[in-house]
Amino acid sequence: MQKPIIGVMPLWDDEKESIWMLPGYFDGxxxxxxxPIMLPFLSDERELHHxxxxxxxxxxxxxHDVSPELYGEKPIENICSYKMRDDMEGIVLEKAIETDKPVxxxxxxxxxxxxxxGGTLYQDLPTxxxxxxxxxxxxxxxxxxxxxxxxxxxxxFRCLKTEQIRVNSYHHQAVKDVAPGLxxxxxxxxxxxxxxxxxxxxxxxxxxxxxxxxxLKDENSRKIFKAFVDSTSTYGELQ
Numbered sequence: 577m578q579k580p581i582i583g584v585m586p587l588w589d590d591e592k593e594s595i596w597m598l599p600g601y602f603d604g605x606x607x608x609x610x611x612p613i614m615l616p617f618l619s620d621e622r623e624l625h626h627x628x629x630x631x632x633x634x635x636x637x638x639x640h641d642v643s644p645e646l647y648g649e650k651p652i653e654n655i656c657s658y659k660m661r662d663d664m665e666g667i668v669l670e671k672a673i674e675t676d677k678p679v680x681x682x683x684x685x686x687x688x689x690x691x692x693x694g695g696t697l698y699q700d701l702p703t704x705x706x707x708x709x710x711x712x713x714x715x716x717x718x719x720x721x722x723x724x725x726x727x728x729x730x731x732x733f734r735c736l737k738t739e740q741i742r743v744n745s746y747h748h749q750a751v752k753d754v755a756p757g758l759x760x761x762x763x764x765x766x767x768x769x770x771x772x773x774x775x776x777x778x779x780x781x782x783x784x785x786x787x788x789x790x791x792l793k794d795e796n797s798r799k800i801f802k803a804f805v806d807s808t809s810t811y812g813e814l815q
Contacts, residue, residue, distance in 0.1 A: 579609060579610055579611045580609070580610045580611065580632035580633060580805060580808035580809070581610070581611050581612075581613060581630055581631050581632050581633075582605050582610045582611065582612045582613070582631065582632065582633045582634065582635055582804075582805065582808070583613060583615050583627070583628065583630070583631035583633070583634045583635070583668070584597065584601055584602070584605070584612050584613065584614050584615065584634075584635045584637060585615060585634070585635065585636050585637045585639075585661070585664075585665055585668070585685075586614050586615060586616065586617060586637075586661075587637060587638075587639045588617070588639065588640060588658050588660075588661060590656075590658075595614070595616070595617065597614050598637070598638075598788055600786075600787075600788030600789055600791060601635060601637055601682075601788045603788075603791070604787060604788050604791045604797070604798070604801040605635065605801060605804075605805060607791065607798065607801065608798070608801040608802040608804065608805040608806075609802070609805050609806070610632075610633070610805040610808070612635070613630070613631070615627060615664075615668075617660050617661065617664055618664055619660060619663050619664060619667070621667050624664065624667050624668060624671075625667075625671060628668065628671055628672070628677075631677070632677065632678070632808035633677055633678035633679065633680070633779075633804065633805070633807065633808040634668055634669075634672050634677065634678070634679050634680075635679075635680050635681075635682070635685070635804075636665060636669070636679065636680070636681040636682065636684070636685030636688060636689060636782070637682060637683075637684065637685060637788075638682055638683035638684045638685065638746075638747075638786065638788075639658075639661070639683075639684050640656055640657055640658040640661060640684065641655050641656050641657045641684075641699075641748075641749055642657065642662065642684060642687045642688050642691050642697060642749065643655075643657035643659060643662050644657075644697070644699055646662055646666075646688075646691045646692065647691045647694075647695065647696045647697060648696075649696070649699070651699065652699050652700060652703070653700075654700050654748070655699060655700070662688070665688055665692070666692050669688075669689060669692055669693075670692075672780075673774070673777060673780070676777060676778050677808075678777075678778060678779035678780070678804060678807040678808050679777070679779065679780045679781070679782075680779075680781055680782070680783075680800070680801075680804040681772075681781070681782030681783070682782075682783060682785075682786065682787065682788065683746070683747050683783075683784060683785070683786060684747075684749075685782055685783075686751060686769075686770075686771070686772055686782035686783055686784050687747075687749050687750065687751065689755075689758075689772070689780075689782045690751045690754065690755045690758060690769075690772060690782070691755075692755075693755035693756070693757060693758060693774075694755040694756050694757075695751060695752070695753050695754050695755030695756075695758065696752045696753040697749050697750065697751060697752050698749060698750045698751075698752050699749060700748055700749065701747070701748050701749065701750055701768075702748065705750065705768065707766040707768075708766070709722045709745075709764055709765055709766040709768075710722055710745060711745045711746075711747055711748070711750070711764075711768070712745070712746055712747065712748055713744060713745055713746055717744055717746055717786060717789040717790075718744060718789045718790045718792065718793050718794070719744060720742035720743055720744055720790075720794075721742075721743075721744060721745050722742070722743065722745055722764055722765055722766075723740055723741070723742055723743075723764070723765045724740065724741050724742070724743050724762050724763065724764055724765075724770045724771070724785070725739060725740050725762065725763050725764075725765070726738065726739050726740065726741065726761065726762050726771070727760060727761045727762065727763075727771075730759070730760075730761035730762075730771075730773065731761060731773050731781065731803075732761040732762055732771055732773070732781065732783075732800075733761070735799055735800065735803045736796050736799055736800075741796050743770070743785035743786075743790075744785055744786050744789055744790050745764075745784070745785055745786075746786060746789075747784060750768050750769065750784065751768070751769035751772065751784075754769060754772065755772075757774055757776070758772045758773065758774055759772065759773055759774075759775060760772060761773050761781075762783065762784075764784075768784070769784070770783060770784040770785065771783045771784070778807060779803075779804065779807035779808075781800075781803075781804065783800065787800050787801060
């Protein structure tokens with residue numbers, strides 16, 4: 577049986593002007609039964625749609641800040657965005673939703689998905705949402721630093737079968753106003769949105785923490801990757 581192919585959004589290194597990838601994204605998918613491929617940065621819709629036909633699902637990774645322009649705000653200080661990535665991921669997300677191909681967003685992934693679908697973000701948590709909860713931990717990144725409450729009867733609750741877990745955390749932006757059509761499935765102990773899903777889609781989940789760092793130690797991280805990869809077993813065709 578052919579393994580599902582997961583298109584993974586590339587990471588960008590400003591200093592080296594190169595694309596790169598954290599191995600945990602690939603390894604998490606492989607251990608869950610999928611085959612990951614890193615997509616190139618493209619802005620041409622036809623080229624992207626052609627590549628997307630090869631993929632059964634899409635992983636929206638962490639990385640650069642989402643540009644505030646995407647949700648109608650001017651950037652404050654300490655924002656490091658990459659327009660080409662925002663543009664590319666917008667094309668991929670729109671087509672994935674249109675064709676009902678599974679999507680998993682991680683860290684920047686939840687932020688981008690929320691902003692692209694009409695929500696807003698905290699541009700910088702230390703200045704706009706100060707909290708005693710640790711949201712920007714130091715290494716090692718596979719250590720849990722705060723709790724997350726999971727909404728009962730949400731897809732994440734059905735997957736993990738618990739109302740609370742401990743997670744790692746490494747971000748300075750976060751969901752502020754939830755986009756129309758998305759629903760909250762997890763919140764941090766200080767009230768920040770930590771998980772979203774789109775009920776109309778077969779699988780569109782987005783989480784704020786980092787299973788790509790914790791999957792070796794944490795069963796819940798492995799379950800999330802597995803639920804994502806398993807959801808590709810019956811996927812829509814690109815039109």
